[in-house]
Amino acid sequence: MNRIRFAFLGLLSLAVLLFLAGCNKKENTESTQPTNAPASAPAATPIDQATVGSVSGTVKFDGAAPKAQKIDMSQDPACKGTNEAENIVADKGDLANVFVYVKDGLGSRTFDVPKDPVVLDQSGCKYHPHVLGVMAGQTVQIKNDDPTTHNIHPTPKDNREWNESQPPQSAPIEKNFAREEIMLPVKCNQHPWMKMYINVVKSPFYAVTGPDGKYEIKGLPPGDYTIAFVQEKLGEQDQKVTVGPKEAKTVDQSFKAGGM
């Protein structure tokens, strides 16, 4: 009787293992295929291109920028070159890697999801870019240009979590995110210093500041908007702005060191 019980328990454990392995495979198969925007997505609200304006400006960092910490990549000999922290990149006060987007004011407008993918590259055991913007449903193409295996592991709050490895010279991984989410962290568990952020928004009105702290959002229909500036360590700051027909508005923003 005891033998039958042990055999049953053994078989049950084996069945659980196989089931879990099966679930994982299915998950991987599903996730390697990018799903396009839902077929039932409403048609984009037309925008009169003759009246559109733009918002641009510079994002500054007030105070002395912290010295970028050096990253030790010695645990993988394939990770060559130097690497520094990118959590606050401020050259001469110009703050890079700030995600700027129209947070409010677009009402119930809908927008076409671009067919072209946005590219996230892994090179020098570092993500390029460090901050990325993408529309919900748009494909993110992830490449590995390093001679080592990475794993890409987004840890979202509102989207589905996944974790996939990408060996050297393998085909790009294509994914998309269904729901809006700002500063969605992505990390590589093989190289714990590798971190970046994906920002998923519903409209095409977003930008990421470059090394000169500048950004530009084009093609904005006239209206009253809330522009959000989001930095991974310094948080979010909002500004209200009114854009008139064909108006090029300048909206600068600064983050204080005390916000850290």
Added chain:
Amino acid sequence: MRLPSGPGKRGVFSKSSAVYGTEEFALKAIATPYNRRLHQFAVFTACVTLLLIVAGALVTSNDAGLSVPDWPTTFGSIYKMPHMVGGVKFEHGHRMVAEFVGLLTIALAFWTWRAEHRRWLRILAVAAVGTVIVQGVLGGLTVLFYLPATVSSAHAAVAQTFFCIAVCIAMFTGRQWVEETPQVEIDTRRPSLFTLTLLSIFVLYVQLILGAMFRHKGMSWWPHVVHAAVVAIVLTWTSIRALSVYSRIEAVKKPAILLLSLLVTQLCLGFAAFLTRVAWGKDSLQPELPMVISTVAHVAVGALLLATTVVLSIQVWRHVPVAFEERAPGRERTPQAA
């Protein structure tokens, strides 16, 4: 009260019993020959299990838990050795040591089943196999579900439970356990030393779960730190009681001294882990060596502390049985009219 031999029904003694010291109650009566090789194998299994706990702690401290995204395979294969760099060396290294411990446990259970006369020990050895299977499945679930704090913490708690079982099997197969005639003293104090040891195990388990929840980002650090004071008080009380009252009993004295030493070490390591991880390391870009060393050592010494407390509890149960007053049933004590 000191007695020459142990109780038949261990752990509880009637003060009014008239059969202390009779052959009927001697633990020596267990007809089990000492099996040196089996004992050495059990000790080896317990040592490799501690190594496995260190390997698991290294995975967590190096944030390498998901560097191998699949399970039970590793990068799609069950036999291919991956390139052991970055987080993979910690995660796959942990899996390899775990597989080795699994094999050792199966061998230990098989050997114990064939060589042991004590049925309860054979059952314990089989229970060890069951525990190691549960532990493996929890390890797999934590990978497949992206390190949920509750599953990862259960994985940490079952790891230490398995270590305690391995240590107990090593103790039960040891020469001292098999061949000694237990030196017995009746415990008349309240709470009894045995109760204190059980309380110690309980507070250590609570502390283990709080620490694991914090390490796996399921809880803040402060419940673990606050509860450390409770653990320190209960364990000090237990070991001081054992040393002050029963220091003549070597089997109780040794684990009590070890318990006190490990407690002091663990408190120091906990302080170091707090500094390197919470106070200094909260903004670190990657796992830093001082944090890794202090947290891994804190986990390993925690496992030793729990196992020592379990050993002390069993030795107290064997050598310091609890006295109880025999009470007549209520209706017999009340005079009744004829």
